[in-house]
Amino acid sequence: MRNYFLLMQIVVLLFAGHLLVAQEQNNDSLPTKIKIPSFKLINPTFLGNFERNYYGNEAPDTLAVKWKIYLGKGKTTISRKRGDVEWAGAGWTGQPLLVKEDTTLFIIQGAYDHNLKKFNAQNGNIVWQYKFDDVVKGTGTIWVSPDSSETENKLVILQGSRLGYGKYLDTKYVPSYRGISYFTGKELWRHNVKFTRSYSRDVDGSALVHKDTAYIGLENSLFTKFNPDYKKAKLKDGMLQPELFQQIKLYTQSDVIAHGGNLVTESSPCILDSVIYIASGVGHIFGYCLKEDTITWDFYIGSDIDGSAVVTHDSCLIVTIEKQYIDGQGGVMKLNPRKKPDEAVVWFYPTENKEYASWEGGVIGSASVNDKYVNDTMPYLAAFSAIDGYLYVVNHTKIDSTEKVSGPNLTHTYYRPQLVFKYKTGASISTPILVKNKLIAGGYGGLYLFEFDHRMQFTKRAKHKGTYESTPVVNDRKIYIASRNGYFYCLGD
Numbered sequence: 001m002r003n004y005f006l007l008m009q010i011v012v013l014l015f016a017g018h019l020l021v022a023q024e025q026n027n028d029s030l031p032t033k034i035k036i037p038s039f040k041l042i043n044p045t046f047l048g049n050f051e052r053n054y055y056g057n058e059a060p061d062t063l064a065v066k067w068k069i070y071l072g073k074g075k076t077t078i079s080r081k082r083g084d085v086e087w088a089g090a091g092w093t094g095q096p097l098l099v100k101e102d103t104t105l106f107i108i109q110g111a112y113d114h115n116l117k118k119f120n121a122q123n124g125n126i127v128w129q130y131k132f133d134d135v136v137k138g139t140g141t142i143w144v145s146p147d148s149s150e151t152e153n154k155l156v157i158l159q160g161s162r163l164g165y166g167k168y169l170d171t172k173y174v175p176s177y178r179g180i181s182y183f184t185g186k187e188l189w190r191h192n193v194k195f196t197r198s199y200s201r202d203v204d205g206s207a208l209v210h211k212d213t214a215y216i217g218l219e220n221s222l223f224t225k226f227n228p229d230y231k232k233a234k235l236k237d238g239m240l241q242p243e244l245f246q247q248i249k250l251y252t253q254s255d256v257i258a259h260g261g262n263l264v265t266e267s268s269p270c271i272l273d274s275v276i277y278i279a280s281g282v283g284h285i286f287g288y289c290l291k292e293d294t295i296t297w298d299f300y301i302g303s304d305i306d307g308s309a310v311v312t313h314d315s316c317l318i319v320t321i322e323k324q325y326i327d328g329q330g331g332v333m334k335l336n337p338r339k340k341p342d343e344a345v346v347w348f349y350p351t352e353n354k355e356y357a358s359w360e361g362g363v364i365g366s367a368s369v370n371d372k373y374v375n376d377t378m379p380y381l382a383a384f385s386a387i388d389g390y391l392y393v394v395n396h397t398k399i400d401s402t403e404k405v406s407g408p409n410l411t412h413t414y415y416r417p418q419l420v421f422k423y424k425t426g427a428s429i430s431t432p433i434l435v436k437n438k439l440i441a442g443g444y445g446g447l448y449l450f451e452f453d454h455r456m457q458f459t460k461r462a463k464h465k466g467t468y469e470s471t472p473v474v475n476d477r478k479i480y481i482a483s484r485n486g487y488f489y490c491l492g493d
Helices: 002-028 253-259
Strands: 039-043 064-070 073-079 083-088 097-101 104-110 115-120 126-131 141-144 155-160 177-181 187-191 208-210 213-217 222-227 234-236 239-241 243-249 270-272 275-279 284-289 294-300 317-321 331-335 345-350 353-356 359-361 381-385 390-406 413-424 433-435 438-443 446-452 458-464 473-475 478-482 487-492
Touching: 039 473, 141 208, 208 270, 275 294, 331 381, 331 390, 345 390, 381 433, 381 438, 390 438, 413 446, 413 458, 433 473, 446 478
Parallel strands: 187 239, 345 413
Antiparallel strands: 039 097, 064 487, 073 083, 097 104, 104 115, 115 126, 141 155, 155 177, 177 187, 208 213, 213 222, 222 243, 234 239, 270 275, 275 284, 284 294, 317 331, 331 345, 353 359, 381 390, 390 413, 433 438, 438 446, 446 458, 473 478, 478 487
16 A cells, blocks of 8 residues: 555656646747847848838948858758759848847848847847758848737747758648747747749748738748737647738739749738739739739739839839840839839830859849938939849939830830949849948959949949858948858948
């Protein structure tokens, strides 16, 4: 009998210990109560805001290395046939997100070592790392939750990655889009990116958040409307997944015939007059009306479009066009979405057809505009880097009426904008940025810093060697950018 009671005591102790362990494990998944510092979002999404047209406050005069850190490298699976490759650093689009906590600036950066990282912008010291299943390519978006009672959910990073190392298109579950706590680096939810007719289940785009509802084009080409709040997430397929409101295909059967599986949407949506515009990889610029919850505008080009549409001060869109699936040239277009699609083209600037790596020409990255920085002596400019090896700057409000150029499909002719500056920097898929009277452009030929005056005289101030696919950001006379050589740089005076 004594042995029986002793045995029962042991069982009770073991059971209590099991409950304690289970309780501790469960607590790990709950929001952490930490003190929230005062914070300011400096660069909370790709290209600064949801118009994609702000890139920082003050650029430096030089590109001296203030500090650098090694981001690492990691393997990714291309396909069953092509196998694995190893990439270092960070690439397209890869723009750093910036947040100031009290008086200290912090950086959020995705890297090819599979980690999303938070580090101190003064010295590069890492605060935390969150490990994805694959390399992290695109730029995230930071959402500010209106619920201030749970600190872990106060700032949420909406971040994508490639589909998963060792995984393939037909893998059952691909949670390549996730919600991560900015303050703690803990996972809040993950979204299973469905298998569609697209040959990608990655996520490169940056979400747009409007009235605490998020909108993004996933690389499976589903325009997805969802709730970023983990408290509304539900357990599905063994994963805590965000609440989905709507998913719309950004392709048709005729697009499948024309593009095969290359239906990939890599761009980030922008917003103009209560309409969300998104460029799809099958050559459409779609306008999604927030009042009607449906696509009401469709401008068709037919090429592959990877860059994001950028909003101008005169309520137009500037979009970039790759040379693929079209008879003519790629380049850059300005569209007026207040007009019918067949009347929407304001101008078209073609770039030269030139092959580099797997690209045939055109512009892969996004354009940038200086509309947020214009003063009385400065015109409205747009800058873009092309596969043909040149950096271009045009006056996006001035038409060159001396000649017309053929459109991407050789079926229409359009006016061309006034060319202001052209410089051979080498092929690039990065997005150059205009900040006041400075222009910063990265590419496979290095990182360039230009300065210009009111007469539009451009001077090269500095060049930093390296290979850059990602997009830089500027803050307080410093430039932050990741390179394909494995390093992240802070450059400045």
